[in-house]
Structure formats: structure tokens, C-alpha cells
Amino acid sequence: MLIQLLNGVVYGGLLYLLSVGLVLIFGLRQVVNFAHGALFMIGAYIGYSVAAAGSWWGGLVVAVVAMAIAGCVLDATLFRALRKQDHIVTVLVTFGLLLILETLVTVIWGKAYLRYPMPDLLSGTVDIAGSPFPVYRLFVIVVSIVVALSLASWLRFTRIGLYVRAASTDARVTSIQGINVDRLSLIVVGLGTALAGLSGVVAGPLLSLSPTMGNYILIDSFIVVVIGGMGSFGGAFVAALLIGQIHNFGAIYLPWAGTMLPLLLMVGVLIWRPTGLSGART
Amino acid sequence: MTVAAGDVAPRVKTRRGTPLLLVLGVAALVAGFTLPWIAPSKVAMSLMAQSLFDALLATSVGFLVRQNGRVSFGQAAFFGLGGYVFAILVARSLVTPEVALVLALAVPTLVAFLFGLVVARVTGVAHAMLTLAIGQALYEIAFRWRELAKGDDGMSFDLPARLFGLPTRGLQDPAVMVVLAWSILVVALLGLKLFSQSRTGQIAAAIRDNEERARFIGFSTTLPRALVYAIAALIAAIAGTLQATYNGYIAPQMFHWSLSGAALVMAIVGGAKFIVGPAIGAIVLFYIKDLAGQFAEYWPAIVGTVLVVVTLVMPEGIVGLIKRIGGLGQRR
Numbered sequence: 001m002l003i004q005l006l007n008g009v010v011y012g013g014l015l016y017l018l019s020v021g022l023v024l025i026f027g028l029r030q031v032v033n034f035a036h037g038a039l040f041m042i043g044a045y046i047g048y049s050v051a052a053a054g055s056w057w058g059g060l061v062v063a064v065v066a067m068a069i070a071g072c073v074l075d076a077t078l079f080r081a082l083r084k085q086d087h088i089v090t091v092l093v094t095f096g097l098l099l100i101l102e103t104l105v106t107v108i109w110g111k112a113y114l115r116y117p118m119p120d121l122l123s124g125t126v127d128i129a130g131s132p133f134p135v136y137r138l139f140v141i142v143v144s145i146v147v148a149l150s151l152a153s154w155l156r157f158t159r160i161g162l163y164v165r166a167a168s169t170d171a172r173v174t175s176i177q178g179i180n181v182d183r184l185s186l187i188v189v190g191l192g193t194a195l196a197g198l199s200g201v202v203a204g205p206l207l208s209l210s211p212t213m214g215n216y217i218l219i220d221s222f223i224v225v226v227i228g229g230m231g232s233f234g235g236a237f238v239a240a241l242l243i244g245q246i247h248n249f250g251a252i253y254l255p256w257a258g259t260m261l262p263l264l265l266m267v268g269v270l271i272w273r274p275t276g277l278s279g280a281r282t
Numbered sequence: 283m284t285v286a287a288g289d290v291a292p293r294v295k296t297r298r299g300t301p302l303l304l305v306l307g308v309a310a311l312v313a314g315f316t317l318p319w320i321a322p323s324k325v326a327m328s329l330m331a332q333s334l335f336d337a338l339l340a341t342s343v344g345f346l347v348r349q350n351g352r353v354s355f356g357q358a359a360f361f362g363l364g365g366y367v368f369a370i371l372v373a374r375s376l377v378t379p380e381v382a383l384v385l386a387l388a389v390p391t392l393v394a395f396l397f398g399l400v401v402a403r404v405t406g407v408a409h410a411m412l413t414l415a416i417g418q419a420l421y422e423i424a425f426r427w428r429e430l431a432k433g434d435d436g437m438s439f440d441l442p443a444r445l446f447g448l449p450t451r452g453l454q455d456p457a458v459m460v461v462l463a464w465s466i467l468v469v470a471l472l473g474l475k476l477f478s479q480s481r482t483g484q485i486a487a488a489i490r491d492n493e494e495r496a497r498f499i500g501f502s503t504t505l506p507r508a509l510v511y512a513i514a515a516l517i518a519a520i521a522g523t524l525q526a527t528y529n530g531y532i533a534p535q536m537f538h539w540s541l542s543g544a545a546l547v548m549a550i551v552g553g554a555k556f557i558v559g560p561a562i563g564a565i566v567l568f569y570i571k572d573l574a575g576q577f578a579e580y581w582p583a584i585v586g587t588v589l590v591v592v593t594l595v596m597p598e599g600i601v602g603l604i605k606r607i608g609g610l611g612q613r614r
Contacts, residue, residue, distance in 0.1 A: 032407045081594070087406045088353050092550055092593045095543065099586030106579065219414065226408045260422050263415040270408055271400065 002129045004248060010137045010206070012244020013144030017199035019221040019228070019236045020151065021192030027168030027231045028185040029079045032087065034094040036196055037218025038101035043067045043197030044204045044213065045109050048116050056119040060201045067197025068190045075189035080182060083171075098214075105211045116204030140202055147195065148237060155233065164188055168231055216259070220247070223266045229276025239277060300476075307472045314464035318457040327456035331528060333568035334463035336548060337561035338470065338521035343542070344549030344560030345474055346514045349483070350402075350507055351490035355410050355542050356417030357518050360390040362537035363420060364519030365526030369439045370431055379442035379450075383523065390519035391512045398511030402504045414539055421537035436533030453527050463524055467561060470517050474557050477513065486510050547585055551592050553599025562600055 018040055025033050043063040050059035078097070082090045122139050125132040155161035167174040167181050175181045207213055224243050228235025243262050250261040269277065321327040343357040368386035371377050377385070401412045424431060431437040441450045452458035477483045486506040489496040497503050526532050535541065545564070552563020567588075571581060596603050 026407075032410070088347070088351070089593055089597070091353055091407075091410060092546075093590050096547075096586040096589035096593070099582040099589070103580055103583030103586070219411075219418070222407065222411050222414075226411050230407065256426055260419050263419055266411060267400075267415060270404060270412065274404060274408070276408075 003131050003133055004252065005245070006128070006133060006137065006141070008245035008248035009241065010140045010244070011247050012241040013141055014199050014203050014206075015217070015221050015224050015243055016144050016237055016240035017147060017195050017202070018217060019224040019240055020147075020233060021195040022221060022225050023228075023231055023233055023236050024164075024188050024192040024195075025079070026225070028164070028171065028181070028188045029075070029083055030087070030171075031079050031082055031090045031094065033192075034091060034218070035074075035097040035101060036193075036221070037214030038098045038105075039067055039070065039193050039196040039214075040200040040203075040217065041105060041209075041211070041214035042070075042101060043200030044116065044209055045105055045114075045200075046197070047201035047204055048114060048209055049109075051117055056117065060198070063197045063201045064194050067200075068194035071190040071193025072186050074193070075186050079185070079189060102211050102214075109209075109211075111211055114209040116209055118205040136205060140206070143198070143202055147198070152233070160184070160187070220262055223262045227266055227269045227276055229278030232276065232278035235276055235278030300479075303472065303475060307468055310468045311465055314461050314468065317460045317464055321456075321460070324456055327460050329568075329572060331456050331459040331463055332525075333565050334460065334467055335521050335525045335528075336545070336568050337467055337564040338463070338524070339518055339541075339545045340548035340552065340560035340564035341467070341470060341474070341557075342514045342518040342521065342560075343545045344552070344554040344563075345517065345557070346510065347546075347549060347554040348557065349478065349486050349490065349510045349514075352405075352409055353546065354413040354514075355539055355546065356413035356415070357514065357545055358537050358539065358541040359413075359417040359420050360394055360515035360518035361522035361525075361541070361545075362417075362424065362532075362534075363390040363393065364522035365532050365536050366424065366431065366522075368523045369437065369526050369532040372442055373431075373437065373439035379445050383445065386523045387516060387519050390522075391516040394515030395508050395512035398508030399504060402507035402511070414542075417537055417539050417542050421534050421539075424534035424537055431532060434534060436531055436535075438531050441527065441530060450527075454530060459524075459528050466520060466524070470520070471557055471561065474513070474517075478557065482506055482509065544585075547589050551588055551599055553601035553603075555598050556601045556605075559599050559601040566600060 018036065022033055022036055025031055025036075043066070046066050047059035047063035050062045074097075078093065082093060118136055122136045124135045126135055126138065127133070155165055163174065163179050163184055166177070167179065167184055171181050203217070207217075220243060221240075224236055224239040227243070228237070228239035243265070246261050246265060247259075254261065317330060318327060321330055339357065339361050342360070343354055346352055346354050346357070364386045367389050368382050371382035371385060372379055376382075397416060401409060404412060425434055427433065441453060444450060445453075453462070478487070485496070485501055486509070489501065489503045489506055493503050522536060525536070545560075548564040548567050549560035550563070551567060552561065553559030567585070570584075571578075574581060574584065577584070592599060598605075
């Protein structure tokens with residue numbers, strides 16, 4: 001039971017890493033990034049290639065850096081231009097981007113499933129309440145907790161964090177106060193995509209690599225964002241853990257309902273509170 | 283996209299245009315009978331029929347964008363539902379084929395209407411997610427419930443010998459199907475055009491442009507929106523039933539969100555602002571894909587690039603571009 005609970009936290013943690021990036025990007029740019037799952041996947045593939053060349057930890061670093069750069073480029077070229085556009089336009093453009101990136105992955109790495117190796121340091125198991133539990137899964141939990149705590153304190157206690165929160169509430173008023181929202185969003189979008197890359201690498205050894213690996217987790221993390229309330233960091237955290245548990249226990253006790261449970265939960269939440277759990281902004 | 287006093291004028295003009303529209307429609311219907319002779323082979327005819335199914339589905343999702351201002355990532359739900367209801371009822375002989383056909387169109391329409399009542403208030407991502415959810419939920423059911431229709435393998439079924447007293451053999455003959463699908467497409471486009479000019483259609487457009495104001499004037503805003511969902515679903519269901527009939531086969535992929543996404547792309551590329559736009563987009567993309575056979579591996583990237591370029595550079599799509607070129611010619 002405890003083990004199952006922990007497994008749910010592992011998936012919830014991955015979802016959190018992904019959906020908090022979506023929240024960051026949506027907050028500053030009002031862009032619903034459909035390509036986020038593709039960035040997650042590319043992060044995983046880059047990490048895989050470096051890991052295959054020798055260094056697992058090197059793969060982690062390279063993937064995160066590469067995705068951060070990709071995010072800055074995306075923000076400067078595409079998202080900035082989309083800022084004033086309708087939601088429909090941003091959805092369509094990032095959807096097109098998703099198609100392009102998926103093809104790119106197929107061309108470079110092929111369609112076959114690839115097995116992401118595990119670092120030697122984390123490949124063992126530990127005993128938890130009498131049952132063995134992979135160290136690697138604990139590592140995933142630790143990574144997501146560290147990210148959640150540092151992100152929360154960055155947003156809460158630093159000056160840039162204050163600007164980010166302000167700009168997420170109202171970008172125009174914030175820029176009137178003399179804050180360069182474009183430069184700010186370069187950092188924030190870069191951070192969001194870097195987190196997508198990080199979760200891709202971290203998820204790599206748990207899932208197998210394929211050009212469609214981003215799709216399911218993207219849908220789940222969208223559900224997290226919608227349930228948590230668009231643009232809410234705390235809401236995303238709670239919703240990610242919730243969906244993680246539902247995903248896991250659903251797979252064990254209601255296998256026929258499987259992937260439908262998170263969808264049903266979302267429908268329920270939206271009918272109950274159309275703006276999500278945190279209920280702040282739409 | 284604001285409702286100004288100026289919008290009243292075109293309404294008067296369009297009323298006068300209705301006979302012209304009907305003439306055009308009849309001409310298009312007659313022209314449809316030449317399609318089997320234009321196509322050089324049975325294969326070409328079959329491709330033509332497939333492209334028309336796509337065109338119907340794209341018309342359905344495009345109508346939703348045009349009339350409700352909402353993007354759906356789950357229009358395939360109603361496409362698949364139509365096909366599945368028809369195929370399962372026919373294969374198990376649960377009801378007469380005529381009733382099966384009526385149910386295949388009525389069930390998705392009703393589901394979409396009820397769905398519309400719920401999602402009409404939801405905007406943005408949440409809306410995209412809810413539409414995605416209904417499609418994926420049905421996909422999962424079709425995929426996992428093996429007793430229903432053989433799950434992932436898909437199910438072949440035999441058509442009933444007669445439908446409304448007519449022999450059904452022709453329905454799997456590309457020459458007949460091309461004419462039938464074309465005629466249905468023409469009638470559907472005509473119907474949508476007339477709907478958008480009707481009072482209800484105009485109210486729906488007003489709600490799309492400014493829901494709060496429409497409510498303030500005293501209109502119920504949920505009902506017209508739900509009606510638009512229902513009409514769009516009806517067209518998707520027709521497309522799904524036609525495809526299921528033509529292939530004599532159904533599979534869970536009919537519900538999949540990649541099909542919904544593809545239909546959305548067709549609609550946008552063609553120009554969702556216009557009623558004929560999505561159908562034209564579907565046919566153009568279908569034939570480009572066919573020509574691009576050897577680059578099939580890169581096809582999604584090609585579509586993605588086209589989508590990004592169209593959305594950013596020519597948001598009115600192919601039809602908008604044609605109109606603009608035509609407009610330039612007139613002014614000179």
C-alpha cells in the first residue's frame with residue numbers, strides 16, 4: 001500500500017515538473033503550449049544520446065541546458081509574436097510546432113522504442129516497510145520536491161520572483177511599472193522548457209522512449225493545469241499529486257477505466273468549479 | 283470581430299442571395315455526377331471518396347470554430363460514434379437497418395447537444411481539454427471493450443442487403459459513393475450557409491462575438507451554442523457513418539484525437555471563417571498528402587509548418603487568399 005502510494009507520488013512528481021512549466025509559460029505569455037510534451041520528449045532523447053555516449057549525469061545537464069536555450073529561442077521568436085493573439089491562434093501554432101518536433105524526433109532517432117539506461121549510482125533498491133523499492137524512484141521524488149521547494153521560494157522571496165508573480169497577474173500593468181516583461185519572460189519560458197527537459201530525462205528510465213511518449217503525459221499535465229486552475233502554481237502541485245495517485249490506483253484497481261479517470265475528474269471539477277481548484281483566474 | 287450596425291446590411295443582402303445560392307447548390311449537385319468520369323481509375327475514385335469524408339469532418343469542426351469561436355480537439359468523437367452505432371447495430375441485427383441509420387445520426391447529435399450545454403460556458407484550454415476528453419474517453423472504450431467491437435483490431439461488418447428499399451451493394455462501389463458523398467457535402471454546406479443566415483445562426487454569431495452583451499440584450503447564450511455543437515456533430519456523424527459503410531469496417535482510430543487534430547488543421551488551412559473553407563482545405567491537404575507519398579515520413583512536419591504559416595500569415599486560409607486575389611483583380 002505504502003509502495004503504491006509512493007509510485008503515485010513518482011508519477012505525480014513528473015507531472016508536476018511538466019505542468020509547472022506550462023503554468024509558468026501560460027502565466028507570462030498567455031500561451032497554451034501544446035508543444036510542451038514534445039519538448040519533454042526531445043529532452044529525454046538528448047539525455048539518452050549523451051547517456052549512451054558515456055555519461056548519464058552529463059545527459060541530464062546537456063538536456064536541461066539545451067531545452068532552456070530552445071525555450072528562450074521559442075519565446076523570442078514565436079511566443080512574443082503570439083502574445084496579442086487569440087487563444088485559438090496560440091493553440092494552433094503550438095500544435096503545429098508539436099507536429100514538426102515529433103517528426104524531427106522520428107527522423108533523428110527513429111520510431112523504435114529505446115531503453116533509457118539508469119545511472120549505476122541509483123540502480124539498486126531499498127527496503128521500505130518490508131518491501132523493496134527502487135532507489136531511482138526515490139530519486140524522482142526527491143528531484144520533484146527539490147524543484148517544487150526551490151521554485152516556490154524563488155517566486156516567494158526573490159525580486160525576480162515577485163516580478164514573475166506580478167506579470168502573471170497582469171503583464172501590462174507590470175510593464176507600466178517599469179519591468180521589462182519580455183526579458184522576464186525569456187527567463188521564465190526558458191525555465192519552463194528546462195523543467196520539461198529535466199522531467200524528460202528523469203522520466204526516461206521509467207518510461208521507454210518513443211516519438212509519442214510526450215502525448216499521454218501532455219494530456220495528463222494539461223488536466224493537472226486545468227484542475228489546478230490556469231496559472232496557479234500551488235494548484236498545479238496539488239492537482240499533480242492527486243492525478244498521480246488516481247493514475248496509479250486506477251491502473252491497479254480499475255484497469256478498464258485506466259486513462260479515463262483523470263479525464264472524468266477534470267470534467268467533474270470543471271462543472272463544480274469552472275476555474276479550477278485554486279479558482280483564481282480563467 | 284465586433285457586431286456593429288454594419289452587420290445588419292449583409293443580412294438583407296444575403297436574403298436576396300438565397301435563390302442564387304440554391305442555383306449554385308443545384309449546379310454543384312449536377313456537377314457531382316460527372317465526378318466518376320473525371321477520375322481516371324477506381325483507385326482515384328476511392329481516394330476521391332475518402333477525401334470527401336475528410337471534407338465533411340473538416341466542415342464539422344470548422345463550423346464549430348466559425349459559429350461558436352471554439353476550437354475542438356475531439357470532433358472525431360462524433361465521427362467515430364456515428365460509425366460505431368451504425369456498424370454495431372447492423373452487425374448484431376439489433377434493429378432494422380433504417381433505424382440503425384437514424385440512430386447513428388441521432389445519438390451523436392444528442393450527445394453533442396447535451397455536451398454542448400455543459401461545455402458552452404468553458405473557454406480556452408479547458409474547452410480544448412474537454413473536447414479532447416470526450417474523444418479520448420470514447421477511444422478508450424472502443425479500444426478496451428473487446429466484446430463491443432473487437433477492440434483494437436477493429437471490426438468488419440456486412441451491410442444489410444437493402445436500406446430504405448434500395449440495394450446497398452452500390453454503397454461500397456467508389457463510383458456511387460463519390461456521387462453520394464459529394465451530394466451530401468453540397469447539401470450540408472448549403473444547410474450550414476442557410477443556418478448561419480437564419481435568426482438562430484445570427485444569434486449564435488452574436489454570442490460568439492460578445493457573449494456578455496448578447497446575454498445582456500436578453501438572449502439565452504447556452505442554447506444556441508449547444509445547438510451549434512449538435513449540428514456540427516450531426517455532420518461528423520454523417521461522415522463517420524459514410525466511411526464505416528464504405529469500408530465495411532470500424533476501428534478505434536475513428537475516435538482518436540489525431541484525427542480530430544487533422545480535421546482541425548484542414549479546417550484552418552482551408553479557412554474556417556468561410557463555410558466552404560474547411561472542405562476545400564481537407565481536399566487540398568488530402569491530395570497534397572497523396573502526392574507527397576515518398577515524403578510520407580515527413581508529412582506531420584509538413585502539415586505542422588503549413589499550419590503555423592497559415593495561422594500567422596494568412597489567418598483566413600486558402601479561401602481567404604483566393605478571395606483577396608479576386609478582390610485585387612476587381613479593384614483594378
